Ligand SMILES: Nc1ncnc2c1ncn2[C@@H]1O[C@H](COP(=O)(O)OP(=O)(O)OP(=O)(O)O)[C@@H](O)[C@H]1O
C-alpha cells in the first residue's frame with residue numbers, strides 16, 4: 285500500500301516507479317501472520333484453477349504421468365512413454381494433416397504461449413507503450429489465447445479499457461520485432477478484443493510457378509497465385525474492376541498474365557473475351573502473334589498505339605451498351621453466355637494513355653471511355669483491369685472507380701493508402717517495404733477487395749515466356765478467325 289506525498293520533493297523516500305517524478309512512501313500495516321498465509325493460499329488456489337482452466341490437456345497429461353509412475357513404477361512408465369512417443373512420431377509422418385489438426389498445432393500453440401508470448405508479454409507491453417502504469421500499479425492488456433496453423437500464430441487479446449485497435453495497429457512493427465515474427469496483422473474482434481496474427485514462415489519468399497490451367501475455371505474468380513496463409517489466391521474478375529499498381533519491375537505483368545491464363549478455357553469456349561491495350565508493346569504483345577507462333581492470338585482485340593487503343597475502347601463501349609440494351613429491364617446480373625460473353629479489358633501502363641499521350645483530344649477521349657466502362661460496365665459483364673506505376677490522381681482520375689485494388693512494391697509509403705484506401709498501411713499493407721530484389725519481391729502484393737478492409741498479402745505465380753508460348757500454341761486462335 286502506498287501513499288502519495290504532497291508538497292516538496294522529499295528525501296530518503298522509496299519510489300516504486302523510479303523513472304517518474306511521483307514519489308511514494310510505503311505505509312507499513314501490521315497484520316497477523318494468519319492473514320498473510322490465507323492470502324497466499326487464496327492466490328495459489330486461484331492460480332491453480334486458472335491454469336487448469338487454460339491448459340486442461342497439459343494438466344491432464346501431467347496428472348496422468350504422475351498416476352502412471354505411481355501405479356507401474358518409473359521404469360515401466362518410461363517404456364510406455366517412449367512407445368507412445370514413437371507412435372506419435374509415426375502418426376505425424378504418415379498422416380501429417382490429421383496429426384497437426386488433433387495434436388500438432390495445439391502442442392505448438394501451448395509451447396508458443398509459454399515460451400514466446402507469455403514470457404515476453406509484460407516487457408513488450410510496457411516498452412511499446414500498450415501497458416499503463418497508474419498510481420504505482422501496472423495495467424497490462426490480457427493475453428487470452430494462442431492458436432497455431434500451418435503458417436501463423438493467432439494471438440487473441442483483451443485490450444485495456446480506453447484503447448482502440450488503432451493504438452495496436454501503430455505498434456504492429458514493435459510487436460512483430462518483440463515476438464520474433466516478420467510482421468504483425470491486427471484484426472478487430474468483438475468490442476474490446478483483438479486478434480494479432482504473427483506469421484511464422486513466409487510461403488511467398490520464393491517465386492511461384494504459373495498456376496496450372498484448369499479445365500473448368502470458376503466463372504467469377506481467377507486463381508492467380510498464393511496467399512500468405514498458403515491458400516490459393518482467388519481474384520474476382522467478373523462483376524468488378526481491378527487496379528494493379530506497382531513500381532517498375534514490381535511484377536504487374538505476372539498478375540495480368542495470371543488472369544489471362546486462368547480465363548483461357550472460357551475464352552476457347554466463347555464465354556470470355558480478352559480486349560488488350562498494350563501501349564508499351566513489351567508485355568502483352570507476347571500473346572498476340574508472337575514470333576514463336578505467328579498468326580495466332582489469345583486476344584479478341586489487341587491495340588498498341590494510342591489511336592488503336594481509343595478505337596478498341598470505343599468498340600468495347602458500344603458492345604457494352606448493346607449488352608445493356610438487351611439486359612435492361614430483364615435481368616440485373618450478367619451471366620456469361622455465347623451471345624453475351626464476359627469481356628475483360630486489360631490496359632497495361634494505363635498512365636501512358638490517360639496522362640502522357642501528347643495529343644490532348646485522344647487523351648481526353650480515352651479518359652472518357654475508361655470512365656464510362658468503369659462506371660457502367662461491371663453489371664453487364666465488362667471488367668476493366670488497369671496496371672500502372674504511379675497512383676496519383678493527376679495520372680489516373682478514375683482511380684476510385686476500381687472496387688478491387690492490388691498494391692505491389694511501391695516507392696513511397698503514402699502511395700499505399702492512395703492505392704488501397706485510407707488506413708490500409710496501418711492495417712499491415714506494407715507495400716513500400718516489399719523487397720526490390722526480383723527473386724524475393726517481384727509479384728508480391730497486397731490485395732484489397734471491395735467487401736473487406738483487410739488487405740490480403742499474396743504473390744502471383746510467375747508466367748514465364750515459355751508458359752505464354754505454350755498458352756498461345758494450345759489456346760490461341762488464328763488471327764483470321766477473330767472477328
Ligand atoms: N510473380 C513473379 N514471381 C517472380 N518473379 C517475377 C514475378 N513477376 C515478375 N517477376 C520478375 O520481375 C521482372 C519484372 O516483372 P514485370 O515486367 O512483370 O514488372 P512490371 O511491374 O510489369 O514492370 P514495368 O512497369 O516496368 O512493366 C520479370 O522479368 C521477372 O523476372
Ligand SMILES: [Mg+2]
Pocket residue numbers: 536537567632
Ligand atoms: Mg509491365
